[in-house]
Amino acid sequence: EAGVVQSPRYKIIEKKQPVAFWCNPISGHNTLYWYRQNLGQGPELLIRYENEEAVDDSQLPKDRFSAERLKGVDSTLKIQPAELGDSAVYLCASSQQGTGGAFFGQGTRLTVV
Amino acid sequence: GESVGLHLPTLSVQEGDNSIINCAYSNSASDYFIWYKQESGKGPQFIIDIRSNMDKRQGQRVTVLLNKTVKHLSLQIAATQPGDSAVYFCAEPHGGSQGNLIFGKGTKLSVKP
Numbered sequence: 001e002a003g004v005v006q007s008p009r010y011k012i013i014e015k016k017q018p019v020a021f022w023c024n025p026i027s028g029h030n031t032l033y034w035y036r037q038n039l040g041q042g043p044e045l046l047i048r049y050e051n052e053e054a055v056d057d058s059q060l061p062k063d064r065f066s067a068e069r070l071k072g073v074d075s076t077l078k079i080q081p082a083e084l085g086d087s088a089v090y091l092c093a094s095s096q097q098g099t100g101g102a103f104f105g106q107g108t109r110l111t112v113v
Numbered sequence: 114g115e116s117v118g119l120h121l122p123t124l125s126v127q128e129g130d131n132s133i134i135n136c137a138y139s140n141s142a143s144d145y146f147i148w149y150k151q152e153s154g155k156g157p158q159f160i161i162d163i164r165s166n167m168d169k170r171q172g173q174r175v176t177v178l179l180n181k182t183v184k185h186l187s188l189q190i191a192a193t194q195p196g197d198s199a200v201y202f203c204a205e206p207h208g209g210s211q212g213n214l215i216f217g218k219g220t221k222l223s224v225k226p
Contacts, residue, residue, distance in 0.1 A: 004156070033213070033214070040218070040219075041218060041219075042202050042204075042216030042217055042218055042219055043157065043202075043214075043216050044216070045213045045214070045215075048213050056213055091156050091157070093156075093157075093214075101147050101159045101162055102159075102214055103159060104149075104156030104157045104158070105156050106154075106155055106156050107155075107156045
């Protein structure tokens with residue numbers, strides 16, 4: 001069974017440019033998370049979806065970050081415009097409702113220069 | 114509030130020895146914990162979980178111990194191998210098993226050959 005798939009794996013952009021990340025969760029998982037992980041830190045939640053509904057986006061910087069999960073399957077996370085401090089690894093994870101553990105993708109390493 | 118933290122940021126062990134990674138939590142109502150392993154350049158990988166109605170759970174070469182009295186859990190890795198070198202995180206769903214995972218900073222395990 002395929003795991004959580006993310007693309008791209010790496011992205012380098014100049015500040016003020018837009019960037020988008022894509023995630024395809026594990027088949028059948030209706031919960032999808034986006035996390036950000038700074039170097040040497042644990043992942044921090046940005047947004048959580050239950051199906052197509054964002055049930056927790058309290059940590060998402062809404063002035064520049066947006067996310068969508070239109071059909072309740074794959075999801076995109078966008079940053080516009082990117083800032084230097086956005087450099088991090090962006091992780092997508094999914095889980096099945098009723099279970100506690102989430103399964104992570106490989107992440108997208110974003111470098112803003 | 115809830116917090117999940119780790120006692121030591123780094124741990125170095127000899128190949129073949131047992132490793133013990135510790136984690137403290139602050140919310141006495143926490144009822145579910147997960148250990149993740151994160152290798153360099155990869156997303157966190159689910160290792161083992163434990164619910165608060167248990168004080169011990171064993172997997173393949175790994176054991177998680179939960180001490181609710183002192184709000185402490187540990188991950189024990191038997192016969193540590195070079196492939197075990199990674200950062201280990203304990204994580205706890207915020208607000209119960211269906212919530213957002215809160216991660217600690219992580220412990221970097223290095224295995225010496």
